[in-house]
Structures are given as structure tokens and as C-alpha cells.
Amino acid sequence: MKTKITLFSIIFFISLLMTSCGAEESLSNENTIQSFAITKGSVTKDFSIKENIISGIVESTFELEDINLNVSIPKKATISPDPATIKTINGPLVFVVTAVNGEMKNYNVDIKREPSTDNFILEVNVKTSNLLLNVAIDNEKGLVTKRIPEINDLKNLNVEFKFSKYATVTPDPKTIKDYSEPVSFTVKSESGAEKIYQVKIEHMNSFVSRSCSEANAWKWFGGDNRTNAPDILPYDRNVGTGQVVIVDKNLVPSTFSIHLNTGFTYDENRQEYNKPLTLKLIVKDANLTILATTTTEVPGYFNGGFIPFDLKKFNLYLEANKSYSFYWYLVDGEKLGVSAGSSASTAAGSGFCYNTGYSGQSKISKNNSLEDESTWYKHDWHFNIALEGKE
Structure with missing residues (x-):
């Protein structure tokens, strides 16, 4: 009996030993990278694998930053470093793949x-005390040109550049302040290709004058003393005029003028006022942000014509093809009760003289003012104005 038990134990031990050896022999030795790809955004690029080398060149526009690696290895094998941790490739990498049986x-x-190969100047801005002026760039001719207000010193300018990524520039733009003469810059691409740009910045010193004087209509302007007008109380309302201004070239305005067809009178008895008056001008940009406010004095002998507002002290800069709103009204028009007529044209047309007109009306009884944007509305007429300045 004892002999049978001992024999059974020996057979059982041999069986376990054979099973253990079989398990060791079945451990996988697969330690290959089966596929390798890089994904950036919505673009994925696959790379060939030759023996233990993975190499390739991607386009210059395919940045090897902020990427994801897609690497396939055999089941249960491991790889180091973890491809998920690699977000940038800026040099050679080594990956170690370890099979289940430990082979690496x-x-x-x-x-x-x-x-x-990009060697371009992409953007140039001139920074002044109150303006950021974008500069025109002709990449084909290698010309960068800008005319800026005369108030700025060409020998001490703050000019900011943006260049093609990876390009280098000589001289260093940060070291250049004097643009009283044209300055040449050499832009060298990452591949070594060079392009020369000439930067030419000049003063806006060409005087220009525009005038809109054709009139076939006249709109009420100023106060109202009438006692018999429907729905209007005497000495209650004040009527102002406005006009959108769009210039075709950048302009530093020096004078803006409005036109009234007559002197100021009391409408009810047609008595002439014959005393000095004050008109106020408000200039706003397309977002209705106030750029300037000023006044001008109208002499008592005024009997019609253009009335100028001096804008030189504001150093305004009107950008080409952008809308600016000019509003003007009689100061204390409600209390004064005198009026004139804003000259206008009802004809259709295009260009400087045919932009949108405005009219505004405030009332003491409503406790509002022509300083309030809500008192102004668009008007179909094109009001007579004149604009002088330098471009």
C-alpha cells in the first residue's frame, strides 16, 4: 500500500514539473513595433518601420508639437517611454519594447x-501715443509703406514686426528707431532663402480738401419759438444735424465745416437774432465711441454759409473706408428759440458727399439732450459739409 502512495506522489510531481516547463515555454517573445503614426489635429501621418528604425520627413507646415503618437505593439508587451507622454518631437527618440518573456x-x-521656405514680413504696426497704425505690405515687391501723422517723430518710432515662423531678420528690428530714411531688412527662411524688404515710413503732409455744396433742401436747425406749431411747445425743442463721413485715404483732419443756408432768426416773427452763437460738434467712430467734442463761435453778422470747426488740437486719424459720425447742434438752442436751415441734397449718388445723414431732436419737456445718442436718427438727406486735412 505504501509503495502505491509513493509511486503516485512521484508521478504527480513529474506532472507538475512538466506543466510548469510548458507554461514557461509558451511565454511570448514578441517585442516589435507593429505600426507608428503621428496625429496632429485632424491630420494623421503613418511612418514605415525598417528593422528597428522609424524615420521620415514631414512637411514644414506639419509642426511636431502638440502631437499624439499612435503606436501598436503585441498584446501584453510593454513599451517605454509611454508614447502617450510624448507631445513634441525635437530630436531622435528611443523606444524599448519588452516582450512578455522579458526580451527587449x-x-x-x-x-x-x-x-x-517662408521668409515674409507678415505684419507691421507703428505704435504712437494714441494710435496703433497697421502698415501696408507688398510681399511681391518687398515694400513696406506707411504715411503717419506729422505729430510723430520719424527718428524715434516704435515699430513692431511679425515675421514668418522660423525666419531670422537682420538687422534686429528692435534696435531700429530711426525711420527718417527708408530701412532695409533681410528676412532669411529656415531653409536659407533670403528676401530683402524696404520699410518706408513718411509723414502725412499732402493737404486735401473735400466739399459738398450742392443743395436742394434745407432742414430745420436750432431752437423753436413758435406758439402755434402742432405738438410743439415754444422754447422747448432743439434740432441738430449729422452726417456720416467716409474717406478713401487715411486722413488727419484739420477743419470740419457745416453749412447753414441763412443766419439765425426767430421763426414766428422772422426777426433776426444778430448775436453771437455757439455750435457744438461731436465726432464718433463706427462703434459710436466719442473721439472728439469741440465748439465754434458763430458771429452775429452771419447770414449763411460754411461754419468751420477747428480739429487740429485733437490729432484725429480717420482710417480709409471706415465710417465716422459727425453731429452738430446749437448750444442752448431750446432756450434761445432761434433757428436756421441745414443745407442738404436729396439726390442719389456715391462717394464722399452721399453718405448717411442724421437728424436729432431734444426737448426740455422730455428732460433729454442732443448729447444723448437716443435723440438721433438716420435721415435720408446728405447734408452739406467740408473737410480739410492731410493724407
């Missing part, structure tokens, strides 16, 4: 970005 294999990754 190194893979050398050498993926590069093609050198960029």
Missing part, C-alpha cells in the same frame, strides 16, 4: 520637419 528590443525614431 530598441527602436530608434528619427522624424524631422522639412525646413520652412
Whole structure:
């Protein structure tokens, strides 16, 4: 009996030993990278694998930053470093793949970005005390040109540049302040291609004058003393005029003038006022932000014509093809009760003289003012104005 038990134990031990050896022999030795790809945004690029080398060149526009690696290895094998931790490739990489049985294999990754050929000036801005002026760039001719207000010193300018990524520039724009003469810059691409730009900044010193004087209509302007007008109390309302101004070239305005067809009178008895008056001008940009406010004195002998507002002290800068709203009204028009007529044209047309007109009306009884944007509305007429300045 004892002999049978001992024999059974020996057979059982041998069986366990054979099972253990079989398990060791079945451990996988697979330690290869089966596929390798890089994803950036919505673009994925696959790379070939030759023995233990993964290499390739991507386009210069395919940045090897902020990327995701997609790497396939055999089941249960491991890879180091973890591809999920690699977000930038800026040189050779080594990955180690370890099979289940512990065998390791190194893979050398050498993926590069093609050198960029871009050698452009992308953006130039001149920073002044109150303006940021964008500069025109002709990449084909290599010309950068800008005319800026005369108040700025060309020998001490703050000019900011943006260049093609990876490009280098000589001289260093940060060291250049004097643009009283044209300045040449050489932009060199990452691939070595060079392009020369000439930067030419000049003063806006060409005097220009525009005038809109054709009139076939006249709108009430100023106060109202009438006692018999429907729905209007005497000495209650004040009527102002406005006009959108759009210039075709950048302009520093010096004078803005409005036109009234007559002197100021009391409408009810047609008595002439014959005393000095004050008109106020408000200038706003397209967002209705106030750019300037000023007044001008109208002499008592005024009997019609253009009335100028001096804008020189404001150093305004009107950008080409942008809308600016000019509003003007009689100061204390409600209390004074005198009026004149804003000259206008009802004809259709295009250009400087045919932009949108405005009219505004405030009332003491409503406790509002022509300083309030809500008192103004668009008007179909084009009011007579004149504009002088330098471009």
C-alpha cells in the first residue's frame, strides 16, 4: 500500500514539473513595433518601420508639437517611454519594447520637419501715443509703406514686426528707431532663402480738401419759438444735424465745416437774432465711441454759409473706408428759440458727399439732450459739409 502512495506522489510531481516547463515555454517573445503614426489635429501621418528604425520627413507646415503618437505593439508587451507622454518631437527618440518573456528590443525614431521656405514680413504696426497704425505690405515687391501723422517723430518710432515662423531678420528690428530714411531688412527662411524688404515710413503732409455744396433742401436747425406749431411747445425743442463721413485715404483732419443756408432768426416773427452763437460738434467712430467734442463761435453778422470747426488740437486719424459720425447742434438752442436751415441734397449718388445723414431732436419737456445718442436718427438727406486735412 505504501509503495502505491509513493509511486503516485512521484508521478504527480513529474506532472507538475512538466506543466510548469510548458507554461514557461509558451511565454511570448514578441517585442516589435507593429505600426507608428503621428496625429496632429485632424491630420494623421503613418511612418514605415525598417528593422528597428522609424524615420521620415514631414512637411514644414506639419509642426511636431502638440502631437499624439499612435503606436501598436503585441498584446501584453510593454513599451517605454509611454508614447502617450510624448507631445513634441525635437530630436531622435528611443523606444524599448519588452516582450512578455522579458526580451527587449530598441527602436530608434528619427522624424524631422522639412525646413520652412517662408521668409515674409507678415505684419507691421507703428505704435504712437494714441494710435496703433497697421502698415501696408507688398510681399511681391518687398515694400513696406506707411504715411503717419506729422505729430510723430520719424527718428524715434516704435515699430513692431511679425515675421514668418522660423525666419531670422537682420538687422534686429528692435534696435531700429530711426525711420527718417527708408530701412532695409533681410528676412532669411529656415531653409536659407533670403528676401530683402524696404520699410518706408513718411509723414502725412499732402493737404486735401473735400466739399459738398450742392443743395436742394434745407432742414430745420436750432431752437423753436413758435406758439402755434402742432405738438410743439415754444422754447422747448432743439434740432441738430449729422452726417456720416467716409474717406478713401487715411486722413488727419484739420477743419470740419457745416453749412447753414441763412443766419439765425426767430421763426414766428422772422426777426433776426444778430448775436453771437455757439455750435457744438461731436465726432464718433463706427462703434459710436466719442473721439472728439469741440465748439465754434458763430458771429452775429452771419447770414449763411460754411461754419468751420477747428480739429487740429485733437490729432484725429480717420482710417480709409471706415465710417465716422459727425453731429452738430446749437448750444442752448431750446432756450434761445432761434433757428436756421441745414443745407442738404436729396439726390442719389456715391462717394464722399452721399453718405448717411442724421437728424436729432431734444426737448426740455422730455428732460433729454442732443448729447444723448437716443435723440438721433438716420435721415435720408446728405447734408452739406467740408473737410480739410492731410493724407
